[in-house]
Amino acid sequence: MANDPLNLDESAEWAGLWWLPADPDERIPGVLRYEPEDGIVLSLIGAFEDRIVSNPSPGVALVHEGHQTWDVILGAAEQREISLLVCVPKSSKRTFGARVRSPDKQTVLVTTALIGAHVSGEDDAAFAAAEVSVEDLGLWAASSAFEGFVGVADGTPDGSGSIFVKTPESQSITVDGTEFRLSHRHTLPFFDQRRGGTVGRMRDSAFMRIVPTDPFSFRGALGAASLVQDLIALATHRAAGVIWLRLQLANADSVARDDRPSLRRSADVLYSPSVLGKHDAKAVDHHLVFFTCASFPFEEVVPRWCEAHGRLQLAINMILGLRYAPPRYVEINLLTAVGAAEVLHRCLGIDERPMPADEFKPMREAMLAHVPEDHRERFKGVIRNDPTLRDRLYALAARPDAEAVGLLMTDVDQWARRTTRARNDLAHEGGTPKHSTKELIAVVEVTTAVVILNVLHELGLPAERQREIVREHPQLRATAKSAREWLVATGTNS
Template identity: 70%
Template sequence: MAKSLLNLDEASEWSGIWWLPDDPDQPLPGVLRYSPDDGLVLSLIGAFEDRITSTPSPGLTVLHEGSRNWDVIQGIAEQQEISLLSCYPSSVQRTVGARVKSPDKQTVVAMTALVGAHVSDEDDAVFSAAEIAVEDLQFWAASSVFEGFLGAPDGKIDGTGSISVTPVQTRSVLVDGTEFRLQHQHTLPFFDQSKGGTVGRMRDTAFVRVVPAAPFSLDGAREAASLVQDLISLATHRAAGMIWLRLEVAESESVLLPGGRPKPKRRADVLYTPTALGRNNAKAVDHHRVFFTCASLPFEEVVPRWCEARDRLRAATSMILGLRYAPARYVETNLLTAVGAAEVLHRGLRIDEKPFPPANFKAMRDAMLAQVPEMHRKRFKGVIRNDPTLRDRLHALAARPDQDAIALLMPDVDRWAGRTTRARNDLAHEGKTPNHRTEELIAIVDVTAAVIILNVLHELGLPAERQREIVREHPQLRSTASAAGEWLVAPADAP
């Protein structure tokens, strides 16, 4: 790539001039600073008019309470176009009436910065591709440009060896007109010489390149980034932080330089506050904690399945992945989230089975309503429904993944379904769960979340044997199965 990437976990700074799109002839000098903790802050010498005023009559100006926000501020800094989106003034220092006249100073906070392009708003469709890097994508890709060799003649390491670099072939798949590519980029060899020694290094980075059929906007790029982020979060069973997001400006490659050479593609880095911030140099995920990689579910197969499943089951996957991104501190919140996700997933899978044949149910309901006073009949009619109960839904979800995996996860599906239903109903209708100990509630939450995850993995086509391996070997699911064996088994003296 032409210039170094802007990682979201690294601070950056740009000095330049800035203006409002509807007043480009009044630019102001200033410095834009970005940091993971403080976000995007523009310090201006001078000030954009942020006061809300009106002129009821000539020569009379009235100031109203509040201040003006700006959808876009544009600038040029460090030989790049920059667009700041969703901006608001955080402070202003004016010198009206001061003894010595000096420039005003203003601080503006922006929600998003595009470093490398000017846009009119977040819906401006001027990009042709998005390149996305998230945490643990390299491990999930199950490929690398590096290969190491150790010299070991006669089976004894002799101190010789080498690291070879072989470009990795791009993997690609087309989904509803949008191309998804799994690509690698690597740096050239570099020798870092210090007083204490020399370190030779290169860096291999895996990323996903998304190329829609038509130009798209910043909002579309963020949606593509979210899709990739959620896939890696599901695969690794942890929050997958965004490391960087870069966009390619549409049609920039069609411009020719003198001599007929194509002009280099123009790219814009996106700086914003993602759902989870990726740490570029943090230690990679432990392989024991990963559900699947491209070695077990090929990229060309899992991406189309994930796009379809995420679209169809989005509410459920968002709820269950939310426990990875922002785990709640209270078991009651987790209980409602996990059980709610299970209900939403069951509906999204479209596997509802009516408890009674529709014709029989209508006759039954009419017979019951005939016994209700007419003034209350409308209310009762809305309550009497031919829908499966929560317990029915939980049983149906447990019946979909590999049954050996479910058996490893919990020994008594009926007990889990019954205790989960009672816990949810007690909490929703009475505001407390007096019939459950905290340890049992935790087991209910973890087992329910695991059943949802196994269902999603089943939808993605994860082989049955791998489902069993996950329950047997993943540390968290192994702990969940142990808790289920302790808390979700019917007592020996139960009827």
């Protein structure tokens, strides 16, 4: 459909005129091209001045090393306003003094393109709402515009049947003044005549509409889209790519049309998300999903996610990073997983100091009294009343449902000891000679699972569902098997 959002996994181009906001009368023709894997490139027939020039005295111009960049380039192409954000010249070909006069050429790399709006920059609060579609959002929503039945005669399908289209009611919840609305968009029926037959088509896609109390900028809209993307990544236990992002302008069209009120315009966003969504890729198997809106209602999970995401964001970023861009080396995974556990423990605000403060302080002062003054400050920083890594791991294992943790690993003590030893050996000695690669993989996977169970627990996922995830999810079943093999006391590990 003509008004469909621009999918980030599809190529597109616009031919038009382009100019800098400070010089709107100097417009240069060119073509803007977007390729999913290569990004956004503006090819100009002409050139903006990208040299860095100073005038130390009248009639004297000095050209310095480097090139200018532009926060914004504006354009008009194919009856749409376009804003290009964070632009860097890649190449410029000028023809000064050439025997045959011809136009300059310039290629500009663009970070973000807003197709349908003119804004002053990334922080221009020009948008009233954002709509985002993420991979497997429809699966998580557990709803569809399609219903159907197959005709049966005498217990056998008789070849008849039908498909009904009924757009589900939008689900909506307001959190701290921001509305989150889960909606569906479907295409009209289309019959594709082929030589070998006819194919009937319709497409239904779920998306999240986010409406803040006050207009927000592109940067703010991007943060709102990431909030949704991270929720789906957690729920599906895999990287969730952004399929499309559309922003609604805060200011309506000034021109009314055919006695209708003025309309709010929308701008499609082209950029490079952390993961590029594939709109035609097959959905993840529903057995691999931790939770959907059918098991954890939309109006319950969204407020809890907004609160938990803000409070635990650093730990969530680290653990989801193992899904978005998993490193190839187990040592990096080890540092990330254990680091996420430490950060999560701090974010949860668990106060488990080994000694009461009124006992620790005089004890530390007594020890420091025996340290030479030149070294006292250094020792003061070392003597701290903080829990050890092992303490933090024990505390995290004790927070989710105890039976779920027991299904994941039978020996919490051994996991905490071996994880601490592996991390310390790697961080302090530069290697892990006392750990096999398979044991390190087990440490990474179990620690990752413990962090995820804690996040699910903070969201309020029921205990029974936590147990089902560990029992039934293939990856967590494999993790539990690995823990039984590598993270149990054998009399030789310490």
